Amino acid sequence: MSNLSKFSDLQIDWNMSPEHAVTMYLEWGNNDWHAEYPPVRSKADYSTYFVVDTWGEQPVVRLVRRNSEEAIDLIEVPLPPRVANAFLAEYGDLKGLFEPTPAIKKWLKEELYEK
Template sequence: MGSLRDYKNWDIDWEMTPEDAVTLYLEWGNHPWDSKFAPVTSKNDYTNYFTVYLWDDKPRVLFVRRNSEEARELMSIELPKDIAERFRKSVGGLKGNYPVNAEVREWIETQMNN
């Protein structure tokens, strides 16, 4: 899968959340008229975004490319233990898929530029 450096020049939507991605790409008719995202008009429309995956014991960041046909996991990388614990605490220890917060984004960007 490479490293985060491989994606540093990609177009990344830092505002995309897992919920917004489902609304845009899987529930086309559910797109609100005042949304901050442009509506999907074809399978050629896609978004690249990060999400924090907390379904396992080891929290990780997923880099996802989604269109109306699929969500492709381009990269999965474990979060450093200290960041993972703070993130887990910030969501009350609940399992799930979450948008990145400022600390996780900063860590990702640092990894991309190293």
Template sequence: MESLQEYGNLDIDWTMAPEAAVTMYLEWGNNAWRAEHRPVTSKADSSTYFVVYAWEDTPRLLLIRRNSESAEELLDIELPHDIGERFMDSVSHLKGVYPPSDEVREWVQAQLSGRD
């Protein structure tokens, strides 16, 4: 299994939610008047962020780098069983793509820093 610690040097946007990334980079993009993220001004603008992919039985943590042209999955790992179960309970077992919960974020940050 890949180690989250390998990605500890990346500038992670902890406030980027999946729907915000789609709006910012793919749809109308520069909703600067109401967005908390700075507007996209070129292909060089990108965000690196985590999402929980919960379309399958076991939720997965994805690390994504997105710009206006593409989204690259840098990491795709299963959440630990207990964290994954609590996460799915928190979203009422609805399938989808979600921002990390506080518990998932705390676990990720500990892994990134090697405090596992």
């Protein structure tokens, strides 16, 4: 069991990608009022989202809470072999942070809300 269910009360932004997070919270001049996400106005603005981290031996998912000052990893969970293998088949040996695939999002939602 992954313990993800203890985070089921959080408002998770399922469309947030690592790239969007950098643009919103770290890039100077985030002022596109017509974008999907409104500009960040204060430290009180934050997003909670998942990333797939492939820097280690095996891919893991991390639940991240980010504002303009910091990013806090709330939990790190290894992907189950079936999901990890499908991810690796698509991304190969690329190292980095990635947006969860639809299959990973499905697994995460099951872990969060159905356990």
